[in-house]
Amino acid sequence: MSExxxxxxxxxxxxxxxxxxEGRRTVHRFIFGDEKAAESKTFKFANMDIKGTNGATFxxxxxxxxxxxxxxxxxGGYDAYVTLDYSYSSDGWxxxxxxxxxxxxxxxxxxLKDSQGGGLLSSDAGKxxxxxxxxxxxxxxxxxxxxxxxxLTAEVSIQLPGGFTWRxx
Numbered sequence: 679m680s681e682x683x684x685x686x687x688x689x690x691x692x693x694x695x696x697x698x699x700e701g702r703r704t705v706h707r708f709i710f711g712d713e714k715a716a717e718s719k720t721f722k723f724a725n726m727d728i729k730g731t732n733g734a735t736f737x738x739x740x741x742x743x744x745x746x747x748x749x750x751x752x753x754g755g756y757d758a759y760v761t762l763d764y765s766y767s768s769d770g771w772x773x774x775x776x777x778x779x780x781x782x783x784x785x786x787x788x789x790l791k792d793s794q795g796g797g798l799l800s801s802d803a804g805k806x807x808x809x810x811x812x813x814x815x816x817x818x819x820x821x822x823x824x825x826x827x828x829x830l831t832a833e834v835s836i837q838l839p840g841g842f843t844w845r846x847x
Contacts (some may be wrong), residue, residue, distance in 0.1 A: 716749040721834040727769075728784070728838055736771040736844045737784060737808050739764045741816075744788055744836065748828040756825035761818060762788050762803045762836070768812045771844045775805040780843040784808050786819070786836060793832040799823060810847035 723742040727735045742764040748756050766784065775783030783805030790799040803819040 716747065717828065718745055718747045719828070719831065720745045723836060726836075726838065728840075730844065734771070735769045736773070737769060737812075738767050739838075740767070740814075741765045742836065744834045746790075746823070746828050746831055746834075748825055756828075758823050758825040758828050759820050760788060760790065760799075760801060760823050760827075761820045762786060763816070763818045765814050765816045766808060766812065767814055768808050768810055768847070770810070770847050771808070772810050772847055773808050773842060773844045775807045777843055781841070782807075782843045785839045785842065787839065789835045789837060790823075790827055790831045791833040791835065792830050795833065798827055798830055805842075 721744045723744075726739045726742065728737050728739070729735050743762075745761045745763070746758065747761070748758040750756050764786075773782045773784060777783065784807075785805045786803040788799075788801045788803060789797060790801075792798055801821050801823070803821075806817060
C-alpha cells in the first residue's frame, strides 16, 4: 500500500479515545469516524489470599481484573464478553481440578450487578489445578454474555468458593 493511500485512510479513521476513572473501574471508548468500534470496562481488585480453616494461606491471587468488552457488528448488534484475569502463586500447597471425592481445584465466580446492587449474572469461571512450584501463573477466563449487560453493569464482585481440597507440598 502506498504511503499516500495509507495516510488518506489514517485521516479518514481519526480515532479518539476517552478514558474515565470511576472508582476502581476504567472505561475505554474507541470512536472511528461516526462508527463506534469497541468498548470495554475494567474492574480491578486487591490481591486475594485463599486460606484454610487453620489460617494457612494456600494460594495468592494478584493482578486481578474483570473486563466487560462489547464490539458492534457492521450489520448491527453486538458481541459481548466478560473476562476474569489474574495471576496466582502457590504458598506451599497444591490442588487438582480433576479430584472428585473430595473435590479439588481453585474455583472462581464472577458476579455482575446493576447500579442498585442487584444481581445481573453469576458466571462460573471453572476450576484450575495449582502445583507446588506455581508462581505468577497468569490465568484468563472468558465467557460470552448478553450485550445488554454491558450498559447495565455498574459493579462486579468475585467469589472464591471454599470447600475444595488442598494438600501441603
